Amino acid sequence: MTEEEEPKSTIAYQPNPQWICSEYVQKVLRKFFNDNDLQIIEISIMPATAKGENYASTMTRVRAKYASPDQRNLQVGSYLIKSMVDNDEFVCEKLSVTAVFPREMEIYSIVIPKLHKILQSKSLDEELAPAIMDVDYERDSIMFEDLKVRSFVSADRVKGLDMVHAKMVLRKLAKWHAASAVLGNVEPEIFLSYDRGMMTRRTDVHVPFYLNSLRFCASALSRIPGYEKYASKMFDLQTELIELGSRAFDSKDNYLNVCAHGDLWTSNVLFKYNENNEPVDAILIDFQNTFWGSATIDLHYFFNTSLSDELVLDGQEELVQYYYEKLAENLRSLEYKGKIPTLKGFWIEFMDTSFYGFVSACLVKPYLINEDAAADADMAALLLENERADNFKKAVYSNERVHRYLKKLLPIFDRKGLLDPHQ
Structure with missing residues (x-):
């Protein structure tokens, strides 16, 4: 019997919890x-x-x-x-404030079964998330089937997704969003406590991460010839960053509200491929940061953290329309009683929350494609304000690939007014 088996690799792995035996x-x-x-x-x-x-x-x-x-x-x-x-008292304290584990356990044990029932009622049900075997509230843990056995794998988080992968994800996401909108309409109380997303007003746990990331991002840009003006704007943006981000997360009665995934990026989707290495299915995972709000938040985050550089620059319009058409189609099929937005109305909503696209691209993606400082890549390094945390962020924003990405996107964000403190 082997109770402890460490992968033989130079990669830094997370340690096994001792209670798993x-x-x-x-x-x-x-x-x-x-x-x-x-x-x-x-x-x-x-x-x-x-x-x-x-x-x-x-x-x-x-x-x-x-x-x-x-x-x-x-x-x-x-x-x-x-x-x-x-194994980290600081991280445990912060995670308890955000309630990410109770939220995800509730998603799997209560919300997902209800969503499946809604979809089944109109013969629209399909596999959106992994099957669970146990939800352990005492250990704050969930035991799943291992989708790797069924040949589901992660895509390359550094390379990014192409159009085929992206549309496959958006089709599943649209069905999830539509079913959750129906559930929220039928049972308004079920999502009342879903107010703790990444930049929601309910918690300030992530504030040090965003502010310090903005500071290190601006500092790195200030040393790149020709990009000093963007650095200056980003330094000025520090006083308004959290308010602008929170405003994007605020649920609004005139928009379609859904149970948003909240952390939809490459590593939180698993793909299955055929013999020609073409994706044939996708499953969404990791529902710790779900919240009740605009579906466009998921789109901004997904586009700016997970697409290939080419698609980020040239594919978003096509993907927004594709997602909208799938969303509207599912809402109509599920006989949603609320107002279904027009495509133009949805674009207005997308633009209204677009500041989170800037946040996702400049303050989140650099960490997701980080490879040079993996040994220090943990929650404490993100949230703490000490020498190790600063060194980690500095290393992330010293990455040449990050620089290339920022150089492409910052002029676009600037032209849209997203670098202005008052917008």
Whole structure:
């Protein structure tokens, strides 16, 4: 039996939580299969994600061989256990304030079953998220099926997604948003507490991250010839950054509100490919930052963190129209009782929240494509204000690929007025 099996690699991996052991997994499997005689015969426990791939949680992969007295052959299962970071007091305190784990556990145990029921009622149901085996409120953890076994994998987070991948994600997202809009219309109370997204007014946990990232971004730009004017504007933007971001997250009665994913980027989508290496399916994962608000927030974040550089520059108009058409189609099919926006109205909403596109591109994406400082890539390095955290951010904004990306987008953001403190 192997209780601890570390990947043999130079990559810095997150440590396994000590409580994940044979006895714990056996208890979950017995409950899931309703078989108190089930026995684990062999188990392998290993980290599932490297540092920099998942800042707010720990992912552990478990492979188990198990049997029951009435079974002749061993059964084999592979699972993922997602849990809150438990080896850092500061991070645990901050995550408890944001309530990301209770939120995600509620999404899987309550919201997703309701969404499936809504979709099933109109024969629109399909797999949008992974199946769960257990939600553990005591450990703040969720045990999932391991989608890797079914050949679902992550796309290249540094390279970015092409049009085919992007439309596949948006089709699934539109269905999720539409079903959640219907659910919010039928059960208005269900999303009342969903007010703690990345830049919502309910919590200020992420404020140091955004402000310091803006400062380091501006500082890096100030040293690039020809980009000093953008650096100056970004320094001036510091006093209004949080208010402008929060304003984008505010739910508005005249817009279509949905249960937004809140953290939709490359690593939070898994793809399945055919024999020609073409994507044939996608599944959304990681619902820790869900909130009730504009669907356009998910679009801005997804576009500016996950698309290839070419699509970010030239593909957004096509993708917005594609998403809108799928959203409107699903809302009509689900007989949504609220007002369905026109395409023009949706574009107005998209522009109204576009400041978050700037935030996503300049203050978030640099960390998501970071490869040079992975050993320091953790939640503490994002939120703390100390020498290690500063060195980490400085290293991220010293990345030449980040510089190339910023050089392409900053003139566009500037022309749209998104670098102005008063907009």
